[in-house]
Amino acid sequence: MVQKGVMGTSLPCTGSHEGAGTVVAIGSSVTSFAPGDRVMAGIIYHPCGTCADCLGPENYRQYCQFSGGYCGVSTHGFFAEYARIDASQAARIPDSVSFETAAPLACAGCTIYRGLVLSAVQQGEWLAITGSGGGLGHLGVRFAKALGINVIGIDARDQGLELTTLGGADVTVDARRGLEDVVDKVHRVTNGQGVKITLNVSDADSAMATSCAITQMHGTVIQIAQPSLVSIPFQELVFRDIRVRGSLIASPEEARSMLEVVAKHGISVRTNVFEGLGDLERLVELAESGKMMGKGIIVLDRAQIGVGKESGKWV
Template sequence: MSFTIPRTQKAAVVSTAGATLDTIKTDHPVKTQAELAPGECLVKLECTGVCHTDLHAALGDWPVAANTPLIGGHEGVGIIVAIGNNTGHCPVKLGDRIGIKWLADSCLNCEHCRKGREQNCPEAKLSGFTVDGTFAQYVVSYVNHVTPIPEGFDSNAAASILCAGVTTYRAIKYSNTAAGDWIVLPGAGGGLGHLAVQYARTCGLRVIAIDTGAAKKKLCLSLGAEAWIDFKESKNIVKEIKALTGGEGAHAAVITATSGAGYEQAVSYLRAGGTLMAVGLPGTATFDSSIFFTVFKSINIHGSYVGNRQDAVEALDIAARGDVKCHFELKELGDLESTYEGMQNGTVAGRVVLNMKD
């Protein structure tokens, strides 16, 4: 099997973080097969999701800046069209349909990798942040970290599972909950949140969705949330959650919102022994909550950062079976800037996926 690889491609490039958003270039170079290093593969993209992390990378508003100039994006699905020479024990082959995640590569041999925390590897490469990502027609990735897409699973539907899905799935997986427990999901109508609602339901959890707006309310309730709280209308979110949960509070909260307020309230509405899963990454916000009640209530606070290779396989398998569905709007690469504007204004319900086919 062989593929014709062009010398140039269309790509969205961040020239300097914070100076401007992505600029669409039509003559960006494509690596040839001979230029690939051992362990690298070239992927022809079919589509890519757009994540709030991509916006942070473009704006440069995180404590750690992206490597620029840079092609953003980290939720890509495509076909492997070339593999680097001297790639030993290669787990993929030409023509395989695979997914590219935020975690592009890791050493697989350090303590973090051996313990399943590949995302914390000191040598980790991050798609669309430290290495070029998926806002391009062709992307260089790494054979040991690409994820097979289940046969029959639509590429557009799979794209956002590779980040938003994996991230929320892992957080729920480690939230110390059991079927019948209450879980609170601030930001439930957003790209991560609406997937978290569904993964929580597959675990038998009772979901309290927090967000704002009629469209997000309709989405969350249609996906199985048992209760809805509009944070702009509520006079006392903590009181409402306790009333819904028999006075004791929720067993867990997965905070996907990108503001500090969601974190600060959680200790107050979690019951004794409850778990706060910290997922959303506000650029400069701090976590300010009562140390006394955190200790007194035996609250667990657990930072959950994306997911490892096994988490990705599991999250995709659940979605491919139809138990989780990503609600997305399909757009073109030229719509990236308007998509970012929608993210900044909080008007994107669900997810946006960009068509990358010719």
């Protein structure tokens, strides 16, 4: 979206809105971090601190419209050897969590985790994820299973279906078999009712209609994917009273909570590792091919990762 101008980005701008690394210097007012700390970066740089969202509920702060920008979107990001981040938005990486896992969590993890928080689905209840085998979806499956939630994963790619199953989904459904088959499989495990909550992380044209169809009457679909248009059959909204709400990235506290869950349950991200900025083009090509399983990452300093693994401090 940045490349296509959708975000209104002024060029030149260093890309990547997901980053993790080691603090090398701090500002004069920073007290929460010190050089040498391992951190996961937040996307927002300098939220204003005075608007209704900044002053409102903690989980609205990421909606600040008057910030200094979004790293990798409207201000410089993390395809660089050094990056400037906002301490108020950063999260300390637990010792047991690797840089390779933390970096993709900075957006993909935070985004799907907030969807789970909003869903309020409880242990033992059913949750559906449309697009469950993608970069966000496979993390949603793993997070939900770690929290004791029953998961129905829906995808339309062989790689996505495989990753959904590997992530521990209780039911994996191939959307290519048609809407009727998808609804039937969901109803079989939900007493013919459908799920109370569906998270939609697929930007396929039919994904929202599918998400609504598998959600029980008066239930909620949380839209996380960002296609140009979200198409919903009027019958779902009017006749079945399906509620729809959107969700952005997690707030700083939600991001820190997510990392605690990751550390506690040993959750890792399926990654496709590329070495150095010279491999950036290859990463983009794989991401756009539709064949990538999980997330792509660029390792800028292999020595940092190697030292950590050799010490046994993280895996």
